[in-house]
Amino acid sequence: MKKLGCLVIGLSMLVCGIGTVLAEDGIEFGISADYFGKYIWRGQNLNDDGAFQPGISASYGGFTGAIWGSVDTTSINNNSGEITEADYSLDYSGSLPGLEGVGYSLGIINYVFPNTAVDDTTEVYAGLSFDLPLGPSITVYRDVDDVKGTYISLGVGHSIEKIAELAPDTPVGMDISANLGWASSAYNKFYWGTDQSKMNDLAFSVSFPMEIAGWTVAPSLNYVTLVSDDIRDTDTYGTGSDFFFAGIGLSKSF
Secondary structure, X not given: OHHHHHHHHHXXXXXXXXXXXXXXXXXXXXEEEEEEOOXXXXXXXXXXXXXXXXXXXXXXXXXXXXXXXXXXXXXXXXXXXXXXXXXXXXXXXXXXXXXXXXXXXXXXEEEEOOOOOOOOEEEEEEEEEEOOOOOOEEEEEEEOOOOOOEEEEEEEEEEEEEEEEEEOOEEEEEEEEXXXXXXXXXXXXXXXXXXXXXXXXXXXXXXXXXXXXXXXXEXXXXXXXXXXXXXXXXXXXXXXXXXXXXXXXXXXXX
């Protein structure tokens, strides 16, 4: 973990330096470092204990390239201090011409799982977002490797700029979000061992972002539950079906 901490600090310094030089050219950089008490992905319990998840991104025009990782912080999976996932993504987002208030995104994600026995895989995706109350969105992910399955995420959210003050110049906001996931039979057969299309998981999150020394700090509370009884009955990712956990995120754009 000491080496990882040095890497994150080094990346932060590098991104700060590059971002300062290139900001005038319209290139924006971002860096994040999150910690969660559990790592639950689409209802799958990938780590029932703590995970540290750093990320770095660069945006220009409508394009964003990003690298995101997950590091086990305990020995629950016998990978303490090791990177167990690294995701490489490229996204293009914009507004649909002729349709005011409708945004779109297209992209690809390559999932790599070092220090594990899990095979790498790749998804392409397309999404729509709507400038309406609760900001509804829909994103369709299609695995183009061995899975050949589809996962669809339906999301809503709402932000409140200020609910309290940590200090006179430090307002605390609140971001609330909910996501419902549906998966095809091929997807569920590969990941869960049940050959049926189902509404898989429902996730809720509430975070409390605040600006401290130019960084956004966001403690959060998160709840994930499996919706389908067939998915609940599998033990692919343990016997748990309901997960409650806390987290904290640190992020900055340049």
